[in-house]
Amino acid sequence: MAIQEKNYWLTTVEMSRADAAKPLPAQLDVAVIGSGFTGLSAARTLAKRGVNVAVLEAESIGWGASSRNGGMVLTGMKLGVNKLISMYGRERTQRMYAASLESIDCVERIVREENIPCEFARCGHLEVACKQNHFDDYARQVEVIAREFNHQLRIVPRNDLPSEIGSYIYYGGMVDEISAGVNPAQYVAGLGRAAVQAGAQIFENTRVNQIAHDSAGWNLTTSRGTLRAKEVFVGTSGYTSKATPALQKKIIPIGSYIITTEVLPETLAQELSPRNRMIYDSKNYIYYYRLTPDRRMLFGGRAAFFPETENSIRKSAEILRQGMVSVYPQLRDTKVEYVWGGTLDFAFDIMPHAGQMDGIYYAVGYAGHGVAMATYQGQKMAEMILGDKPENPFVGIPFPGAPLGMYNGNPWFLPLAGAWYKFLDWVS
Numbered sequence: 001m002a003i004q005e006k007n008y009w010l011t012t013v014e015m016s017r018a019d020a021a022k023p024l025p026a027q028l029d030v031a032v033i034g035s036g037f038t039g040l041s042a043a044r045t046l047a048k049r050g051v052n053v054a055v056l057e058a059e060s061i062g063w064g065a066s067s068r069n070g071g072m073v074l075t076g077m078k079l080g081v082n083k084l085i086s087m088y089g090r091e092r093t094q095r096m097y098a099a100s101l102e103s104i105d106c107v108e109r110i111v112r113e114e115n116i117p118c119e120f121a122r123c124g125h126l127e128v129a130c131k132q133n134h135f136d137d138y139a140r141q142v143e144v145i146a147r148e149f150n151h152q153l154r155i156v157p158r159n160d161l162p163s164e165i166g167s168y169i170y171y172g173g174m175v176d177e178i179s180a181g182v183n184p185a186q187y188v189a190g191l192g193r194a195a196v197q198a199g200a201q202i203f204e205n206t207r208v209n210q211i212a213h214d215s216a217g218w219n220l221t222t223s224r225g226t227l228r229a230k231e232v233f234v235g236t237s238g239y240t241s242k243a244t245p246a247l248q249k250k251i252i253p254i255g256s257y258i259i260t261t262e263v264l265p266e267t268l269a270q271e272l273s274p275r276n277r278m279i280y281d282s283k284n285y286i287y288y289y290r291l292t293p294d295r296r297m298l299f300g301g302r303a304a305f306f307p308e309t310e311n312s313i314r315k316s317a318e319i320l321r322q323g324m325v326s327v328y329p330q331l332r333d334t335k336v337e338y339v340w341g342g343t344l345d346f347a348f349d350i351m352p353h354a355g356q357m358d359g360i361y362y363a364v365g366y367a368g369h370g371v372a373m374a375t376y377q378g379q380k381m382a383e384m385i386l387g388d389k390p391e392n393p394f395v396g397i398p399f400p401g402a403p404l405g406m407y408n409g410n411p412w413f414l415p416l417a418g419a420w421y422k423f424l425d426w427v428s
């Protein structure tokens with residue numbers, strides 16, 4: 001089979017479609033923008049509490065990163081724990097780490113309560129060290145995480161790696177058994193169904209172009225007409241647009257790309273990933289990979305930094321195939337069947353952020369750690385809109401913009417950032 005430029009996950013699920021003929025409501029309690037994990041999780045929580053809520057989606061349900069990702073439901077955040085403590089102090093970092101663990105329970109709870117068939121499994125994750133000094137740092141991290149967050153990770157010395165991974169290029173690893181794997185397209189489809197069952201409405205092909213405030217609340221101008229809402233919640237992640245200009249200036253959209261191979265023989269799959277871990281390496285220019293539930297190797301990375309285009313997706317297929325073979329020479333003759341890309345959202349401090357900006361509620365900035373955290377933030381922000389005062393350590397932390405304000409939403413510096421990351425991987 002020739003490589004198909006399409007998202008493999010979407011071949012495993014029937015995405016539900018909203019009724020295209022249904023007119024927009026004139027008035028809502030809450031308008032949610034974006035139908036990924038963030039927006040749908042918020043809509044589900046709000047609807048269960050009797051709120052008149054609708055999700056407005058520019059494309060189709062789950063169209064953004066939520067259906068396109070690696071399906072790794074990960075503990076921790078993108079930044080390392082020592083960096084986090086230096087930025088926020090011990091107490092706030094402890095709360096953040098606890099939230100990252102709670103976010104995985106949150107996904108598991110929703111999957112169970114809503115009976116979502118999405119192959120959720122607590123298979124754990126494995127981080128692998130590309131250099132000796134990266135591996136040395138794992139020991140320090142394990143010690144800090146045990147002491148400060150009462151959470152146990154396990155170091156895997158190089159000699160023991162074959163029990164975790166069938167690759168010989170790494171200097172050792174670190175395992176967290178709490179992380180999980182999921183089929184993200186099945187999960188986001190199920191989350192959408194759950195939100196609708198709870199009473200939320202979803203409108204596809206409804207792009208919000210402008211949001212204005214007056215004494216009676218919010219007026220939203222969309223590609224399908226206008227509507228009013230008492231509150232607005234934005235969960236547009238890497239696809240954040242000029243509809244929310246202040247938020248757009250704080251978010252850098254970064255491309256990430258994935259290939260999947262043909263179905264592997266059972267013995268080969270077992271050799272590559274004996275414990276079926278979610279795996280990623282220690283580089284800045286990261287590779288992440290896992291087996292799919294039907295035993296394909298799914299291999300992702302930042303093959304290009306720009307958000308996906310047909311051209312960048314095509315080029316990524318070969319770049320990622322070479323990356324995969326460098327990790328697993330056993331896959332040299334294995335066919336790659338699918339390639340696709342999606343857009344991640346990075347804040348300038350590489351942290352998740354949630355709260356209110358110019359009166360509009362938002363949750364963004366997951367930096368590739370969004371499957372669990374976006375679900376969690378959607379729920380927490382819905383509770384905040386309801387006036388519950390939920391625990392959410394990501395609300396109220398400084399949310400920096402670009403240095404000297406040199407960014408208007410067009411990420412002109414991405415090629416430089418890509419080169420910089422490659423340089424860092426070379427020297428550090």
Ligand SMILES: Cc1cc2nc3c(=O)[nH]c(=O)nc-3n(C[C@H](O)[C@H](O)[C@H](O)COP(=O)(O)OP(=O)(O)OC[C@H]3O[C@@H](n4cnc5c(N)ncnc54)[C@H](O)[C@@H]3O)c2cc1C
Pocket residue numbers: 033034035036037038039056057058059060062063064065066067068069070071072073074206207208209235236237238239240241243256257258300341342343344345366367368369370371372374
């Ligand atoms: C290739 C890839 C691999 C990844 N792998 C992982 C992983 O393995 N583990 C992990 O934890 N995270 C991963 N992530 C990150 C994770 O997928 C995201 O953090 C998460 O899905 C974000 O969810 P969201 O709901 O906030 O945004 P999205 O799912 O991106 O949804 C945003 C939606 O908003 C809509 N929208 C935007 N503007 C408007 C507007 N003006 N009007 C109406 N609608 C609008 C978009 O159409 C889009 O559907 C990956 C991401 C990518 C791209």
